[in-house]
Amino acid sequence: MMDLRQLRYFIAIAEQGSFSRAAVVLHVAQPALSLHVRNMEAALGTALLVRTPRGVELTEAGTILLRHARIIMDQITVAAEEVRGRHSDPAGDVRLGLPGTIGQILAVPLITAANQRYPRIKLRIAEAMSGFILEWMREGRIDLAVLYGQAAEHGIRTEQLLDEQLQFFGPAEGLRSEVLPPPHSPLAFAEIARLPLILPGIGHGLRDLLGRHAQVHQVELNTVIDVESYSNIKALVAEGLGYSILPEHAIAAEVAEARLRSWPVAAPGITRGIYLAHSASRPMTSAVSTVLALARETLHDLARTGRWIGATEPADAAR
The missing domain is CATH 1.10.10.10 (Winged helix-like DNA-binding domain superfamily/Winged helix DNA-binding domain)
Structure with missing residues (x-):
């Protein structure tokens, strides 16, 4: 035995x-x-x-x-x-998986809130691409995750907390002979798709989302460079090698500093969901359920206060 x-x-x-x-x-x-x-x-x-x-x-x-x-x-x-009746003072390790782009926004305020309110909880955050995070959750290596998109895998339960707006952007000095409306003017997705684009490779969640969007609207993406890193995409766009589409928060600083120019995507706009995920089959400790509630609260707060630029609460999530 x-x-x-x-x-x-x-x-x-x-x-x-x-x-x-x-x-x-x-x-x-x-x-x-x-x-x-x-x-x-x-x-x-x-x-x-x-x-x-x-x-x-x-x-x-x-x-x-x-x-x-x-x-x-x-x-x-x-x-x-x-x-032991410890629900009023939860303690223990909680492992949270985050994509890097979400980690940049969520990790510090969530860890700060956990340390202040639940000092006996040790929050461990691991960052990776969403595919790796889902694998970690299937294997039981993490307790919670924040993901782009709903997880279809059996045994993983997700709830949508936010919508994130995507923005089209280009170099501050323009690109070759393309004629575009003034920055911040709506730009149709069909027109964007024909421009030279620098995007994450096929299999990346954002690229797949744009690919599905293109299929629905019967256009093809004119992708000229595939690169996974958001920072590299922005650097290549700034050099005038193409345009791209990224979350609004990812380019907000560069646009504010006039290093990039941006246009909202129109006809229609493009958003992607932010989901909080946990195992539906594994028992949830008091510490894990506490961090789950705290992550939910923190994500809503980031959107409501504007600290997550471009994020909004879905209509059915607004309180």
């Missing part, structure tokens, strides 16, 4: 990808960890880990066990909190 200590050890080994690194994190001798894993494999009648030159990797059985082990350990934490 397996016990909770073995499950805790197994989770650490899987997450660290190494017996030696897990031993340091757990303050347990490496031979003891190896013995626990061998005992678990003997009890289950199958291999859970495979040693590689880089450390260890999970077998298919190990992946299944890891998913259940995380659920079991979370449930133990929830049970302990209920017994």
